[in-house]
Amino acid sequence: MHTVVVGTSGVTASDVLAVARGGARVELSSQALAALAAAREIVDALAAKPEPVYGVSTGFGALATRHISPELRAQLQRNIVRSHAAGMGPRVEREVVRALMFLRLKTVCSGHTGVRPEVAQTMADVLNAGITPVVHEYGSLGCSGDLAPLSHCALTLMGEGDAEGPDGVVRPARDLLAAHGIQPVELREKEGLALLNGTDGMLGMLIMALADLDTLYKSADVTAALSLEALLGTDRVLAPELHAIRPHPGQGASAANMAAVLKGSELTGHHQEDAPRVQDAYSVRCAPQVAGAGRDTMAHARLVAERELAAAVDNPVVLPGGTEGGRVESNGNFHGAPVAYVLDFLAIAAADLASIAERRTDRLLDKNRSHGLPPFLADDAGVDSGLMIAQYTQAALVSEMKRLAVPASTDSIPSSAMQEDHVSMGWSAARKLRTAVGNLARVLAVELYAATRAIELRDGLTPAPASREVIGAVRAAGVQGAGPDRFLAPDLAAADAFVRTGQLVAAVEKVTGPLL
Numbered sequence: 001m002h003t004v005v006v007g008t009s010g011v012t013a014s015d016v017l018a019v020a021r022g023g024a025r026v027e028l029s030s031q032a033l034a035a036l037a038a039a040r041e042i043v044d045a046l047a048a049k050p051e052p053v054y055g056v057s058t059g060f061g062a063l064a065t066r067h068i069s070p071e072l073r074a075q076l077q078r079n080i081v082r083s084h085a086a087g088m089g090p091r092v093e094r095e096v097v098r099a100l101m102f103l104r105l106k107t108v109c110s111g112h113t114g115v116r117p118e119v120a121q122t123m124a125d126v127l128n129a130g131i132t133p134v135v136h137e138y139g140s141l142g143c144s145g146d147l148a149p150l151s152h153c154a155l156t157l158m159g160e161g162d163a164e165g166p167d168g169v170v171r172p173a174r175d176l177l178a179a180h181g182i183q184p185v186e187l188r189e190k191e192g193l194a195l196l197n198g199t200d201g202m203l204g205m206l207i208m209a210l211a212d213l214d215t216l217y218k219s220a221d222v223t224a225a226l227s228l229e230a231l232l233g234t235d236r237v238l239a240p241e242l243h244a245i246r247p248h249p250g251q252g253a254s255a256a257n258m259a260a261v262l263k264g265s266e267l268t269g270h271h272q273e274d275a276p277r278v279q280d281a282y283s284v285r286c287a288p289q290v291a292g293a294g295r296d297t298m299a300h301a302r303l304v305a306e307r308e309l310a311a312a313v314d315n316p317v318v319l320p321g322g323t324e325g326g327r328v329e330s331n332g333n334f335h336g337a338p339v340a341y342v343l344d345f346l347a348i349a350a351a352d353l354a355s356i357a358e359r360r361t362d363r364l365l366d367k368n369r370s371h372g373l374p375p376f377l378a379d380d381a382g383v384d385s386g387l388m389i390a391q392y393t394q395a396a397l398v399s400e401m402k403r404l405a406v407p408a409s410t411d412s413i414p415s416s417a418m419q420e421d422h423v424s425m426g427w428s429a430a431r432k433l434r435t436a437v438g439n440l441a442r443v444l445a446v447e448l449y450a451a452t453r454a455i456e457l458r459d460g461l462t463p464a465p466a467s468r469e470v471i472g473a474v475r476a477a478g479v480q481g482a483g484p485d486r487f488l489a490p491d492l493a494a495a496d497a498f499v500r501t502g503q504l505v506a507a508v509e510k511v512t513g514p515l516l
Contacts, residue, residue: 001025004102006124008035011106011309013207013302019127020099020204026124028109028117035111036120039318042326043114047073047189053328055193055316056114064419077192081158084151084196087136092149094164096434097135099204100146101127101153103309104195110312112319113194114328122157122185129180130166131156133173141415142336142426144315146201149427154195159184190316190328198313202339205430206305209346210298212437216444217295218505218515220353221257223447224287226470227360228262229463230454232270232371233280235262243288250295253516255288260512265464267455270371281369283359290356294349301342308339336426340409343429350436351398351405354443358398361391361447364454377453377482384485387450390492394446397439404432404439445495448474448504453482466511473507474498 002022004015007029018024046053052067059066059076068076105123108115133156139148155161159174177184185191228235238259243252262268279285316330365387367375378386408429414421452471455463463471475481478494498504509515 003027005029006106006109007031008110009310011103013210013305013309016099016102016204016207016309017211019102020095020208023130026102026105026127028120028124032109032111032120033117036109036115036117039111039114039326040116042318042324043190043328045324046328053316054330056189056328073189074187077187077189078158080192080196081151081154081187082160084147085155085161087139087148087152089137092135092137093434094132095208096201096205097132097149097153098127099208100135100149100201101133103200103204104150104153104198106309107198107200107312107314108194112312112317113314114190114318115194116188116191119157119185119187119191119195122182125180125182126156126177129176129182131173131176131180131182132164134162134164134170137431140201140427141413141420142199142202142340142424142428143334143420143422145196145198145313145334145336146427147196149201150196150198154192157185157195158187194314197315197334199308199334199336199339199426200313202336202343202426202430203305203308205434206301206339206343206346207309209343209430209433209437210302210305212500213294213298213346213350213440215502215505216350216437216440216499217254217291217298217353218257219441219444219448219499220291220357221254221287221515222261222466222470222504222508223357223444223451224284224291224360225258225261226451226455226467227364227447228258228280228284228287229265229267229467230364230373230451230458231280231284231360232267232458233284235259235265235268237280237285238262238288248289248292248296250299251288251292253295254291257512257515258288260515261466261508262464263466263512265467266462267458267464281359281363283356283363287356287360291353294353297342297345297349301346304338304342335422336424337409340424340426340429343426343433344405344407344409347401347429347433347436348405348407350433350440351401354398354401354440357443357447358391358394361394361450364450365391370454373454373457377450377457379482379484386485387446387453387488390446390449390488393492394443397443401436401439401443404436408432441500442492442496445492445499448499449479449492449495452479456482466508469511470504470507473503477503 002024140146156173163173375381376386378384408425
């Protein structure tokens with residue numbers, strides 16, 4: 001099994017995906033263990049002094065003015081976990097929780113949190129045992145980090161609350177820990193706070209969304225090319241010299257992908273024949289511009305994710321210097337604005353990509369705009385409805401995506417007696433982006449279904465080699481071709497899986513080589 005070694009820095013997006021989705025094992029480096037021990041010595045020294053230190057010997061948030069005596073500090077750390085584990089609603093997906101836990105472990109191992117090495121090791125042990133804390137949909141405002149979701153994870157480390165075992169069964173966390181020989185942790189000064197204060201949930205969901213969108217943007221280039229081909233459009237608009245004079249990188253890459261798919265097609269370039277048209281509609285002609293803008297948005301989001309991966313997000317943090325060899329300083333690094341913004345940007349771009357794909361699908365089904373295709377691509381229009389309602393489903397998905405594109409990050413609700421008077425709502429931005437990404441795959445699946453059927457209906461013209469490869473692969477995957485009306489939902493589900501799992505991109509790349 002693949003193993004990810006966590007040091008004081010250097011965790012990558014690939015590491016997060018390996019742990020969250022691939023079940024990779026986690027090990028702590030000797031460097032991380034040394035940094036944990038050194039930071040803990042600083043916290044212990046400060047805890048022994050009479051002067052109050054936030055997070056070490058005080059209350060939290062709006063209650064930070066109270067100095068906590070030594071005999072109550074362990075109870076304080078337990079209490080913050082218990083009280084903050086206040087999530088509600090449906091359970092969050094296993095991969096999200098694993099990403100959340102791994103990213104918190106990454107920050108703990110930075111040496112800036114003051115957590116003891118044994119606590120970090122327990123976090124790694126829980127991940128390696130396949131134990132997944134029960135985390136709920138609602139509870140995070142994205143500031144001070146993802147408090148409620150992280151609290152539910154910390155509760156599991158304490159042997160409290162519920163968690164899911166590797167067999168998928170939810171049991172009391174204490175029983176699961178015991179079954180895997182893991183001793184519950186007894187939290188000490190600052191540790192409860194350090195386990196809760198981070199942007200780990202929203203960052204984990206951003207990293208996974210970027211991985212999924214990378215596949216879907218390539219898929220969108222393919223479905224756009226297939227639609228252009230089915231509509232007998234022109235591929236001259238994809239010429240590299242046209243895109244070089246407006247040098248947005250994403251636009252050029254998208255156009256290059258579409259051109260690669262269409263290479264060798266006999267269907268393109270017929271726009272001046274039976275029903276002459278000077279130009280194709282925007283949804284066809286401007287596909288690289290729209291998809292390219294989304295690709296460039298992803299590039300910015302990826303940069304933000306890389307910076308956040310390099311960060312140690314906690315409050316307070318342990319820094320070098322001071323009379324004890326180090327000091328504990330408060331900060332606002334837990335605020336999720338940088339991550340929340342790009343999560344919202346990606347939802348906007350995904351909605352627009354879905355919108356333009358739906359317009360191409362509608363054009364394929366409209367006999368007045370499809371340049372010779374039968375109404376709704378039906379076998380016997382009137383007796384058969386063809387793909388009429390498949391487009392309805394696609395339109396419903398796009399409509400929801402437009403609602404999901406409304407930014408969460410502009411909607412701050414003050415909390416904690418006005419101490420936390422501006423919050424990021426980054427967790428909410430991430431949750432709606434996950435829904436949008438799933439909907440985008442479904443929208444592209446409907447376009448794929450329609451475009452491949454339309455190409456098959458163009459008798460006497462040979463599609464591009466890449467298109468033929470796609471049609472063969474999608475039919476082999478259970479998506480049926482033209483013919484009389486039948487139960488469509490299974491076909492659409494098969495098309496969705498074909499897109500979502502990367503089979504569409506893989507089929508094209510057999511002919512074109514790697515897409516950009």
